Amino acid sequence: MPEDLNWAIGGEAGDGIDSTGKIFAQALSRAGRHVFTSKDFASRIRGGYTAYKVRTSVDRVDSVVDRLDILIALTERTIDENLDELHDGSVIIYDDERTTMQDVNIPEGMIGLPVPLKRLAEEAGGAIMRNVVALGAACAVAGFPIENLDEALEKRFGDKGRAIVENNEEAARLGQEYVAEEYDYDFGYELECTDADYVLLNGDEAIGMGAIAAGCRFYAGYPITPATDVMEYLTGRIDQFGGKVVQAEDELAAINMALGAARAGARAMTATSGPGIDLMTETFGLVATSETPLVICDVMRSGPSTGMPTKQEQGDLDQLLYGGHGEVPRFVVAPTTIAECFWKTVEAFNLAEKYQLPVYLTSDLSLAVTEQTFPPEEFDMDAVEVDRGKVVDESGIESWLDDKGRFQPHYPAEDGISPRAFPGTTDGAHMTTGLEHDSLGRRTEDAEVRVEQVDKRARKVETARREETWDYREFGDPDADTLVLSWGSNEGAMREALAFLDEKGIDVRFVSVPYLYPRPDLTPEVDDAETVIVVECNATGQFADLVEHDTLTRVERVNKYTGVRFKADELASEIEQKLAESPEVQA
Amino acid sequence: MSSEVRFTDFKSDKQPTWCPGCGDFGTMNGMMKALAETGNDPDNTFIVAGIGCSGKIGTYMHSYALHGVHGRALPVGIGVKLANPDLEVMVAGGDGDGYSIGAGHFIHAVRRNVDMTYVVMDNRIYGLTKGQASPTSREDFQTATTPKGPNQPPVNPLALALAAGGTFIAQSFSSDSQRHTELVKRAIEHDGFGFVNVYSPCVTFNNVDTYDYFRDSIVDLSETDHDPTDYDDAKRKILDLDKEYMGVIYQHDESVPYGRREGLSESMADIPDGAPDGATDLVREFY
């Protein structure tokens, strides 16, 4: 288990919580520390509360835990909201000169640290900097050298001019000095700095960067939490690489624009969340049957309907696997970490073009809103490969024309993969349609041709099954009797849960699956295990159903659908409990 | 393709299955002629067709083409054109496709003013599904699903286009081959979204909006002193529900298409076989 510190700032939406938290995360990252952040948006009580949480260690951190050591509380409610995570000795920094905070009740055993945030900020040049004063105070408590904030403040305020940056630096120092002078107390923390260089990014940004790396040139989308950051990341950046982001009038238009761009030969994508996937499902079958390569990203949030828009869930799996009328060939890929969001995006583009079908790339809210540090080498652009599949130009087109000289976009090749000719290619003019079609792309209801085309599309998937690696990531003890399976973003929490379980003498083999269709056959792994536990963030256990279907074996299920992701320590106790209940273990 | 393109080069070898006498024959012929006469050939042309009798046009013409989902042809055309500005993009569909299920896209495509052509084959009926009311059907037009008529006024597509900031708004009649061809040509040549509403009669299910009706009631603006660059005059004509006008009703002579405003001029199809130059700078941004 990493030696970690858990820090948070919380208040009302509009209090600048996000940007303050980000400054602290950035400062830690620049100081060579690992960081894993999370955000609380809405409330268990009523709207408005928001918090930015930072877990930091010199070792890699992959999860949030159920513990908060230092809390900057801009409102009293921030304390109430975090009572579960606060513990004996937790430090709560607050402004006791603020009228609403004068009678704040600091729970027994915790250390209340009143700091006149507003007054000190005004001294530094303006009340607006009170959060930065609090950051300085937190640095004093955490034993984190204040200079580390400077670079992050420069990054945040640099474009506002040198004076503003300096005022903020001063505000931070006033906060730090106040704590150092007023509280002659050793809080017991000493945040070590290292020479390591890390990058700090979230899952949406990693997907956007992966798209550009993969040569994506066209993005159409409609804003929706938590996918909007993909679009905002690409806006302005993709332009520098000859691309364009288009904000469409709705998701129906977004996917159709992306489809058009893909037919024109561009690598194209769209990203959305559940409600948008519902709309895009209308066109999904057309993408598949016209054999158009397209990457459709679903950053999942809690459903159904509008659900809990700012809450975590992995509830869309069935929709991604089975959504749409008719039988639609597709791939479903779910990156398991933020770095993997980058790589799986690159891979999704290659898969889409090699096999000429839609690829669902699905992450979720917890990947989207978490900022995590990585060594920059994890995003090695030289390792990016682009495979466009069977694209033919003028020189190669002849061999794909029929006896009347017509190009055959749906030629039923042995591997199921037909040639692609981009518009503008001489002699390549062809149509395609969402109606069942012949090899020329023209409508048909001829039984033989229908069967030939359905089989051809299915053959592509079989070819992909053979040619590509649909593997999983493995952690823990490979010989353990207990097998834990999960998909998508639970990997981080489960990886850390292994350490908690290890402390209790529980050996676990953990298999984290990023491919949902096609997917690895887990039969041998399941057969080898005495107890199989499937962990996922939904109520019904959609992945567990798949595992049972594939392996013909009953599995145990750990499901969470509160809207909050798994925390490493909490997950460890859930697994411990399952093992205690499990008949195999009792026997 | 040779440089001598004839309009028949745009014809596929699939025989149309439209009812004999259907207005769509004339509409399609004019489109093919207009494409040939504006110097296009099938290999640089992309047709997006909607769903309906009208949407079958993608099959009967020869070019790069996609026959998509009901009502979504316009966004597909926008994606094609922005991804490869060298292509001539033409979108065609019915009045149900464009003004009912696709009405939202119509308004936004007009606003966006991408350099492409949109031909609506307006027969004031749903042809393919065998004769239900369409959004341009008359208020009292009786059909199986509207025994008392739709009981609501028809949409005025030209007015929608004008209100949405349309830069080229024309109306033609499929049986007036010469004028129809000329109007589609002008829409193609227009710098921006060239919209042509074509009266394209359905001889099977609409016995009100017939060839005779249109022939008797159409006013050809080329025979008047109408100035299409005069916005107020265009507005008056568009809101005049007593007449069926044919011609370019409105054209904004300083229209700048969206792609040009956004600086898009290159095809997006060509990409390197690894990450593009400068991609590593994206990683550095996250320090």
Ligand SMILES: Cc1ncc(C[n+]2csc(CCOP(=O)(O)OP(=O)(O)O)c2C)c(N)n1
């Ligand atoms: C989502 C969806 N709903 C309904 C249909 C059935 N449908 C096909 S064409 C059409 C209307 C066609 O009318 P219009 O666009 O005016 O074209 P026309 O056939 O008159 O040329 C309908 C309702 C469909 N294909 N897809």
Ligand code: SF4
């Ligand atoms: S039903 Fe009407 S619109 Fe359809 S082909 Fe026949 S005449 Fe044309």
